[in-house]
Amino acid sequence: MATDDWLTDTRTSYDTVAxxxxxxxxxxxxxxxxxxGALALFADAVRAAGGGPVADVGCGPGHVTAHLHALGVDAFGIDLSPGMIEVARRDHPGLRFAxxxxxxxxxxxxxxxxxxAWHSLIHLPDDEVRSVIERFHRAVRPxxxxxxxxxxxxGVRLKTEGYGGHPMKVRVHRRRPEQVAGWLEAAGFxxxxxxxxxxxxxxxxxVLFARRD
Structure with missing residues (x-):
């Protein structure tokens, strides 16, 4: 499948169900x-590393971004779906979303x-995951x-319906923790x-907890 095809399908699907x-x-x-608890540990790790802005990549409607903000983290959200970002800005008007x-x-x-990145890698093919993790590594400070x-x-499952019965067309990839951990380690985490x-x-x-070397 061409990159543009699955990206377009994912964007359109999440616009529909936002x-x-x-x-x-x-x-x-x-x-x-x-x-x-996982988010509390993440917030503690951010503070222990000196604090600063934190990216919630694949933020969806912004609920995780907002939870991190409530924990004292300077979090901002990024998502592929304009529909999701519209909802995030509506529900959390004081936070930054793009x-x-x-x-x-x-x-x-x-x-x-x-x-x-919570549940935001699940729609990416394996070869795309590797390059995305490399982008994560570049963005995070040591x-x-x-x-x-x-x-x-x-395996991979085609999801054709979701969240209120609306039509979707997204491929959901299931992966073993050791596989994802291997990609993280290879990228420098x-x-x-x-x-x-x-x-x-x-x-x-x-949930994998990692740190940039």
Whole structure:
């Protein structure tokens, strides 16, 4: 599949479901001690590294960006979908959000104190993930934390409907933690820990905690 094809499908799909997705995830972090705990650890790591601006890449409707801000982190959000960014700005008017593709992430070198990417790598083909992680490494200053979350497993599933029954056309990639950890290490990150959510279940997810060397 050409890059433009899957990017266009992903953008259009999330534009379509933006409002419904925002409704679904609005209280997700507050109601989950593991998700809130992972973000608290990330915020602590940012402060320990000296603080500064933090990029939430693939921010969707901005709920994670807002949670980080509530923890005292100077977080801003980036997302491929203009519809998602519109909702994020509506729901969190005091925060910064911009439309951009992580495949063309243009943050200056060593410009952010940390970077977080929750469920934003899951629609990228393997070869694109590697180049995106290299862009992450360039953007994060030395010693800064990186946190990624993704679906655990093998294979690719075509998602054709979601969030309010609206049509979608996105490919969801499931990956093993050791595979993603290998890509992070190859790009120059040190993986310090991992957390599995609902291990062994079909909806299992992984969070990797890493730091830029």
């Amino acid at each position: 409002a419904g997705y925002a409704d679904k995830v609005r209280e997700a972090i507050a109601g989950d001690r593991y998700l809130s 439309v951009s593709s992580m495949t063309e992430l243009d943050l200056p070198a060593a410009s952010v104190a940390g970077l977080l 010693g800064g934390p990186l946190q990624v979350m993704f679906h655990v497993g093998d 040190t993986v310090e820990a991992q957390m599995l959510l609902e291990p062994g279940e079909a909806a299992s997810q992984a």
